[in-house]
Amino acid sequence: MNFNLQWTWFHRxxxxxxxxxxxxxxxxxxAIATLALLVTGLVWGLAFAPxxxxxxxxxxxxxxxxxxxxxxxxxxxxxxxxxxxxxxxxIKLSFMLMRSAAPIGAALTFIALVTGAIxxxxxWGAYWVWDARITSMLILLFLYFxxxxxxxxxxxxxAADKAGAVLSLVGMVNVPIIYKSVDWWxxxxxxxxxxxxxxxxxxxxxxxxxxxxxIGFYSxxxxxxxxxxxxxxxxxxxxxxxxxxxxxNQPAEK
Amino acid sequence: MxxxxxxxxxxxxxxxxxxxxxFAISAVVMIGLIVKPLRQKxxxxxxxxxQIKLQASKQAAKQTEVADAPHS
Numbered sequence: 559m560n561f562n563l564q565w566t567w568f569h570r571x572x573x574x575x576x577x578x579x580x581x582x583x584x585x586x587x588x589a590i591a592t593l594a595l596l597v598t599g600l601v602w603g604l605a606f607a608p609x610x611x612x613x614x615x616x617x618x619x620x621x622x623x624x625x626x627x628x629x630x631x632x633x634x635x636x637x638x639x640x641x642x643x644x645x646x647x648x649i650k651l652s653f654m655l656m657r658s659a660a661p662i663g664a665a666l667t668f669i670a671l672v673t674g675a676i677x678x679x680x681x682w683g684a685y686w687v688w689d690a691r692i693t694s695m696l697i698l699l700f701l702y703f704x705x706x707x708x709x710x711x712x713x714x715x716x717a718a719d720k721a722g723a724v725l726s727l728v729g730m731v732n733v734p735i736i737y738k739s740v741d742w743w744x745x746x747x748x749x750x751x752x753x754x755x756x757x758x759x760x761x762x763x764x765x766x767x768x769x770x771x772x773i774g775f776y777s778x779x780x781x782x783x784x785x786x787x788x789x790x791x792x793x794x795x796x797x798x799x800x801x802x803x804x805x806x807n808q809p810a811e812k
Numbered sequence: 813m814x815x816x817x818x819x820x821x822x823x824x825x826x827x828x829x830x831x832x833x834x835f836a837i838s839a840v841v842m843i844g845l846i847v848k849p850l851r852q853k854x855x856x857x858x859x860x861x862x863q864i865k866l867q868a869s870k871q872a873a874k875q876t877e878v879a880d881a882p883h884s
Contacts, residue, residue, distance in 0.1 A: 600835070604821075604831065604835070605813050605814060605815065605821055606813055606814055607814065608814060609814070614824075614825060614827055615824035615825055615827040615828070615831060616824075616827040616830050616831065618824070618827075618831045619830065619831055619834045622834050622835065622838045623834070626838065658849075661845070661848070662845055665841050665842075665844070665845050668841060669837070669838045669841055669842075672834070672837050673834040673837070673838060676830050676833055676834045676837075677830065677834070679830060680827055680830055778842065778845075781846070782845045782846060782849070785846065785849035785850060785853075786848075786849040786852075788849070788853060789849045789850075789852035789853040789856060790852075792853055792856035792857060792860070793852070793856045793859075796856070796859065796860050796863070801860060802860065802864060805857050805860045805861050805864065806861075806864060
């Protein structure tokens with residue numbers, strides 16, 4: 559009996575209606591915080607931080623490349639864990655979050671690859687090399703594409719959810735490989751700038767704006783995830799009476 | 813500011829093209845990530861509105877049919 563009581567919060571958390579109504583109030587604040595962080599970090603990083611001794615000003619691409627890569631990888635865990643939670647507890651909202659995470663993760667991985675390629679030209683002399691880090695990142699992009707594509711291959715939403723969750727979980731193997739690729743293989747890619755243990759290999763004047771940008775990208779990620787999830791909820795819960803009420807009460811919402 | 817002038821900020825000693833093109837591509841993709849779900853939401857709402865209207869008109873047609881039917 560007690561067990562049931564304790565788990566009610568868990569089920570409320572899994573209710574699309576609860577999520578939709580709660581996030582409504584978060585959105586403006588999250589949007590303001592995201593914009594403020596990204597503008598501050600970019601102006602600081604692109605215009606005020608000192609240039610790198612070896613790479614000159616091209617190093618400034620780091621302020622886009624590293625945050626996009628970090629969040630693209632973290633976003634994969636978010637997608638896979640959402641899929642796992644959906645499979646285990648059969649929570650619909652969890653699958654909706656998984657589906658929403660896929661296009662955002664793909665876009666951020668794309669940014670990481672493109673900015674990396676552009677950065678490669680003045681630094682390595684080539685846009686693209688088949689190096690361990692870059693190749694494993696390209697596989698991450700294809701995994702995200704796979705999860706996006708799976709939704710269109712099934713006419714049944716539930717089957718598509720399950721297939722997407724299984725693919726996300728299997729693909730999770732790739733994430734630690736990406737992290738470790740610069741240590742395991744001889745690569746052109748420089749080793750991690752930020753380490754969990756020990757000081758960052760970067761001057762504080764350069765490092766501070768990078769931290770602002772990483773927090774800004776996480777904030778952006780949450781904002782985009784919530785927006786995608788809200789659209790997904792409306793698309794899939796169109797039969798629910800609360801959704802119908804929402805539409806008839808404010809038909810002119812634009 | 814590290815740079816002496818706006819022109820220097822744009823050129824970045826020849827690296828400006830790399831830095832600013834990275835910035836432009838990232839900005840376009842990220843704005844897209846905000847605009848796309850907002851459009852999806854609008855489309856979903858329109859869809860639901862249409863369905864509600866369709867249902868209402870169907871029901872109205874049914875009721876008039878019943879009213880017009882000769883009592884037997």
